Amino acid sequence: MNMIDTQTGKETSATRTAYLSVRNMILTGELPAGQKIKIEHLRGKLDMGASPVREALSLLTSDMLVERIDQRGFRAAAASPENFAEILKLRCALEDMALRQSIALATPDWEEKLVLAHHHMTRATGTAQFEEAHKTFHKTLLSNAASPMMERYCDQLYDLNIRYRNLAASEPNYQSRDIPAEHKDIFDAAIARDADAASAALLSHYRLTGEYLALQLTGL
Amino acid sequence: MNMIDTQTGKETSATRTAYLSVRNMILTGELPAGQKIKIEHLRGKLDMGASPVREALSLLTSDMLVERIDQRGFRAAAASPENFAEILKLRCALEDMALRQSIALATPDWEEKLVLAHHHMTRATGTAQFEEAHKTFHKTLLSNAASPMMERYCDQLYDLNIRYRNLAASEPNYQSRDIPAEHKDIFDAAIARDADAASAALLSHYRLTGEYLALQLTGL
DNA sequence: GTGTCAATAAATATCGATATTTTGGAGAGC
DNA sequence: GCTCTCCAAAATATCGATATTTATTGACAC
Numbered sequence: 177m178n179m180i181d182t183q184t185g186k187e188t189s190a191t192r193t194a195y196l197s198v199r200n201m202i203l204t205g206e207l208p209a210g211q212k213i214k215i216e217h218l219r220g221k222l223d224m225g226a227s228p229v230r231e232a233l234s235l236l237t238s239d240m241l242v243e244r245i246d247q248r249g250f251r252a253a254a255a256s257p258e259n260f261a262e263i264l265k266l267r268c269a270l271e272d273m274a275l276r277q278s279i280a281l282a283t284p285d286w287e288e289k290l291v292l293a294h295h296h297m298t299r300a301t302g303t304a305q306f307e308e309a310h311k312t313f314h315k316t317l318l319s320n321a322a323s324p325m326m327e328r329y330c331d332q333l334y335d336l337n338i339r340y341r342n343l344a345a346s347e348p349n350y351q352s353r354d355i356p357a358e359h360k361d362i363f364d365a366a367i368a369r370d371a372d373a374a375s376a377a378l379l380s381h382y383r384l385t386g387e388y389l390a391l392q393l394t395g396l
Numbered sequence: 397m398n399m400i401d402t403q404t405g406k407e408t409s410a411t412r413t414a415y416l417s418v419r420n421m422i423l424t425g426e427l428p429a430g431q432k433i434k435i436e437h438l439r440g441k442l443d444m445g446a447s448p449v450r451e452a453l454s455l456l457t458s459d460m461l462v463e464r465i466d467q468r469g470f471r472a473a474a475a476s477p478e479n480f481a482e483i484l485k486l487r488c489a490l491e492d493m494a495l496r497q498s499i500a501l502a503t504p505d506w507e508e509k510l511v512l513a514h515h516h517m518t519r520a521t522g523t524a525q526f527e528e529a530h531k532t533f534h535k536t537l538l539s540n541a542a543s544p545m546m547e548r549y550c551d552q553l554y555d556l557n558i559r560y561r562n563l564a565a566s567e568p569n570y571q572s573r574d575i576p577a578e579h580k581d582i583f584d585a586a587i588a589r590d591a592d593a594a595s596a597a598l599l600s601h602y603r604l605t606g607e608y609l610a611l612q613l614t615g616l
Numbered sequence: 617g618t619g620t621c622a623a624t625a626a627a628t629a630t631c632g633a634t635a636t637t638t639t640g641g642a643g644a645g646c
Numbered sequence: 647g648c649t650c651t652c653c654a655a656a657a658t659a660t661c662g663a664t665a666t667t668t669a670t671t672g673a674c675a676c
Contacts (some may be wrong), residue, residue: 189466189636189658189659189660190659190660191466191659215627216628217535218550224660224661225657225659225660225661225662226628226629226661226662227447227450227658227660227661228659228661230451230628230629231450231451231660234451234455234457235457235464237454237455237457237458238457238458244455246411246412247409247628247629247666248628248669249627249628249629259544259545262543266545266546269493270489273489323481325482325486326482326486328460329486329549365664387453409628409629409667411629411630434656435659436656436658444630444631445629445630446632446658446659447629447630448629448631448657450659466657467636467637467638467658468638468657469638469658547622548654
């Protein structure tokens with residue numbers, strides 16, 4: 177006679193729901209960069225009280241996706257070509273360090289994870305599925321660095337980069353690039369424990385994408 | 397008939413008060429690393445409702461001073477020798493980059509700020525006053541890099557480092573070091589726009605302090 | 617026209633109360 | 647003696663209402 181709730185599930189809190197929703201709205205551009213975020217509006221849209229919304233927005237501050245101004249509420253983080261350039265530069269510097277550490281500490285276990293992550297990426301079907309696998313692949317590359325803070329920074333920067341890709345609007349059209357080959361190069365070098373080659377391939381991968389996106393961001 | 401409040405002042409919000417208080421408690425070790433933070437306890441101590449306390453804790457998450465576990469509240473960020481080593485490494489990498497950029501973009505205005513910041517540090521009297529001036533000096537060094545995110549990271553890492561200095565408990569006793577001379581070296585090289593020398597001096601300054609602190613942290 | 621100021625409207629910040637969830641422990645069963 | 651289950655007690659999470667603060671508007675003087 178106990179009442180295990182409807183459909184078991186419900187493994188979540190209102191704050192978490194709000195956090196994920198708003199995060200997604202900002203990453204996709206549904207909440208435009210720099211725009212004021214009205215608590216009342218979100219509260220209605222998400223059907224919850226103001227407290228979890230405020231808390232979610234406060235947490236999003238960590239991810240540099242939301243700015244908070246005392247007594248004046250929240251707004252979606254501004255976006256600009258300069259900001260994008262900075263993200264790219266920081267990513268290159270931090271991921272270079274992290275990847276080299278990962279390789280220096282390479283273990284069979286890490287290599288196996290990497291093999292799987294790469295394989296999943298090549299087999300992904302839909303766009304969403306590929307995005308997921310792509311993120312996992314890049315995270316796995318750095319996951320052996322034994323450096324949680326650095327991984328956190330890299331994670332943040334990855335998401336900020338995704339945001340700009342979405343803000344660039346037009347469907348990505350990667351001219352003459354062979355993206356799978358670029359990934360394969362990074363992957364092969366990492367597995368071969370060739371840190372210099374792996375880092376070079378990774379940074380080139382980022383910089384090519386960066387240059388391409390930067391061109392489309394002149395309107396910001 | 398109107399009630400302009402007592403003593404005009406009151407330039408602050410409850411959330412901000414809570415943020416600064418808790419931040420200070422964690423930096424000084426009054427809230428020990430890893431310890432659970434009870435909202436009710438703080439609410440009483442700071443004499444305010446639970447909402448601003450929660451919001452302050454959520455914001456402190458950005459600074460990596462507080463960890464949040466869904467449905468299970470907040471705790472002061474853990475501390476460990478490994479974490480300290482990571483902070484040191486990241487600081488060295490990021491500040492090296494930032495300082496070089498600052499110097500590359502050097503202007504008379506920046507140099508003047510730097511001269512003043514260094515002067516204030518040499519003239520500071522109390523410990524608190526010196527700490528303040530010291531922080532300002534280091535921030536000023538990087539302030540010309542035109543890279544807000546990098547500066548934010550460096551700020552964070554600076555505070556995390558201060559925390560470990562406080563956690564190391566015993567009064568700092570910098571053996572045979574001449575701290576003012578170390579600062580002077582950094583300062584002179586920066587003013588001379590010698591990026592290599594400035595960076596070398598800065599990193600040496602950090603690493604010496606780091607080694608010294610690391611010895612005292614074995615108990616963590 | 618243009619700028620200032622007060623009144624109003626809107627939004628944020630905060631409180632106090634309540635609903636949920638987790639934690640700790642006391643017995644029941646093995 | 648050791649788990650496991652189930653029940654308080656404690657703490658967190660969330661709501662709805664209210665107090666404050668900021669933004670807007672329009673009248674009025676210059």
